[in-house]
Amino acid sequence: xxxxxxxxxxxxxxxxxxxxxxxxxxxxxxxxxxxxxxxxxxxxxxxxxxxxxxxxxxxxxxxxxxxxxxxxxxxxxxxxxxxxxxxxxxxxxxxxxxxxxxxxxxxxxxxxxxxxxxxxxxxxxxxxxxxxxxxxxxxxxxxxxxxxxxxxxxxxxxxxxxxxxxxxxxxxxxxxxxxxxxxxxxxxxxxxxxxxxxxxxxxxxxxxxxxxxxxxxxxxxxxxxxxxxxxxxxxxxxxxxxxxxxxxxxxxxxxxxxxxx
Amino acid sequence: xxxxxxxxxxxxxxxxxxxxxxxxxxxxxxxxxxxxxxxxxxxxxxxxxxxxxxxxxxxxxxxxxxxxxxxxxxxxxxxxxxxxxxxxxxxxxxxxxxxxxxxxxxxxxxxxxxxxxxxxxxxxxxxxxxxxxxxxxxxxxxxxxxxxxxxxxxxxxxxxxxxxxxxxxxxxxxx
Numbered sequence: 001x002x003x004x005x006x007x008x009x010x011x012x013x014x015x016x017x018x019x020x021x022x023x024x025x026x027x028x029x030x031x032x033x034x035x036x037x038x039x040x041x042x043x044x045x046x047x048x049x050x051x052x053x054x055x056x057x058x059x060x061x062x063x064x065x066x067x068x069x070x071x072x073x074x075x076x077x078x079x080x081x082x083x084x085x086x087x088x089x090x091x092x093x094x095x096x097x098x099x100x101x102x103x104x105x106x107x108x109x110x111x112x113x114x115x116x117x118x119x120x121x122x123x124x125x126x127x128x129x130x131x132x133x134x135x136x137x138x139x140x141x142x143x144x145x146x147x148x149x150x151x152x153x154x155x156x157x158x159x160x161x162x163x164x165x166x167x168x169x170x171x172x173x174x175x176x177x178x179x180x181x182x183x184x185x186x187x188x189x190x191x192x193x194x195x196x197x198x199x200x201x202x203x204x205x206x207x208x209x210x211x212x213x214x215x216x217x218x219x220x221x222x223x224x225x226x227x228x229x230x231x232x233x234x235x236x237x238x239x240x241x242x243x244x245x246x247x248x249x250x251x252x253x254x255x256x257x258x259x260x261x
Numbered sequence: 262x263x264x265x266x267x268x269x270x271x272x273x274x275x276x277x278x279x280x281x282x283x284x285x286x287x288x289x290x291x292x293x294x295x296x297x298x299x300x301x302x303x304x305x306x307x308x309x310x311x312x313x314x315x316x317x318x319x320x321x322x323x324x325x326x327x328x329x330x331x332x333x334x335x336x337x338x339x340x341x342x343x344x345x346x347x348x349x350x351x352x353x354x355x356x357x358x359x360x361x362x363x364x365x366x367x368x369x370x371x372x373x374x375x376x377x378x379x380x381x382x383x384x385x386x387x388x389x390x391x392x393x394x395x396x397x398x399x400x401x402x403x404x405x406x407x408x409x410x411x412x413x414x415x416x417x418x419x420x421x422x423x424x425x426x427x428x429x430x431x432x433x434x435x436x
Contacts, residue, residue, distance in 0.1 A: 019392060020392060021396040133385050153385070153387070155386050155400065160391075161398070161399075162400075163386065
């Protein structure tokens with residue numbers, strides 16, 4: 001690789017994996033231990049894809065869907081994720097499902113979990129200030145610069161080159177679910193009918209593993225999501241309404257102050 | 262919205278101008294930067310690249326010429342510690358009177374929006390899951406490119422990435 005040495009600061013990496021793109025932004029001194037951790041985090045994402053991709057016939061999830069294997073024969077992570085899916089299905093009153101279209105597909109929790117774990121791999125190697133963006137869902141820690149919080153724009157579902165709000169924080173996960181790019185691809189797992197709710201739902205909280213499925217569930221849940229999420233400690237909601245009106249943010253949603261005019 | 266207080270957001274940050282800046286790259290070879298970059302902190306790369314400072318970049322960047330329905334447009338942006346301070350339009354559609362008129366109207370608007378976007382100073386963007394294609398058009402992609410600059414196209418240590426495409430670069434770091 002092109003070695004960055006000496007006084008180089010920060011580490012950036014973009015990885016195409018899991019059908020999307022992961023962006024790493026590490027703001028610590030890029031010592032060898034961090035470069036090695038970044039490589040491990042990237043390898044981790046590819047391993048998760050190999051095990052959990054519903055599109056790969058040879059993945060654990062692909063084989064489980066075809067019933068050509070059993071949970072006991074697959075990596076322990078698979079059972080742990082399916083257990084988490086069952087818990088989330090309960091907690092979201094069925095608005096989140098590991099079988100959103102009838103077939104086993106735990107992607108709704110796997111991507112956020114993989115992103116959060118990638119961030120933890122870097123943290124265990126000493127990273128204190130980093131942002132991992134897993135296809136639009138982020139796990140943040142520390143600060144981009146001393147005394148300055150991370151600022152995360154919430155994309156306008158109608159215009160990917162615009163933002164509709166800015167979230168700021170230090171140790172935070174930010175997840176957004178919506179139908180923006182691929183048309184109406186989110187269906188209500190309770191009915192199988194495409195969701196006719198807000199354009200997008202953004203959930204912030206400590207863990208992306210939960211914020212990501214919570215955002216998907218909030219989109220399915222519609223107006224009930226406000227009350228439901230308000231009871232979940234540490235998580236808050238922002239929605240972009242279907243009518244194109246201004247976003248609405250719930251209590252505790254860490255909006256940055258508007259930028260100076 | 263029982264039990265929940267919603268706040269209507271009025272200050273929408275428009276970043277449409279950045280669409281034209283998606284292909285930002287350092288451009289110092291033949292044009293001096295409007296603001297003098299600090300010495301590049303990335304050892305081995307001399308002083309030619311925009312430097313990192315306080316987590317953000319300073320320097321002048323020239324976008325690729327972008328085909329619009331009115332003709333090619335190319336802009337140059339100046340960043341001061343990551344904040345967009347100036348946008349200069351290098352190329353505008355100007356084949357005929359009508360195009361010139363459109364450009365006269367559109368370019369100041371674009372500049373204003375791009376500057377507003379700079380004021381928003383976001384480090385990352387959250388949005389509905391994107392594919393690789395969608396990523397190429399996303400603001401996150403613009404941020405990744407602006408921060409990686411010419412240090413793109415390298416890989417992390419101990420390659421373990423399998424078949425994924427990747428780019429690595431240094432962005433703004435901490436002192």
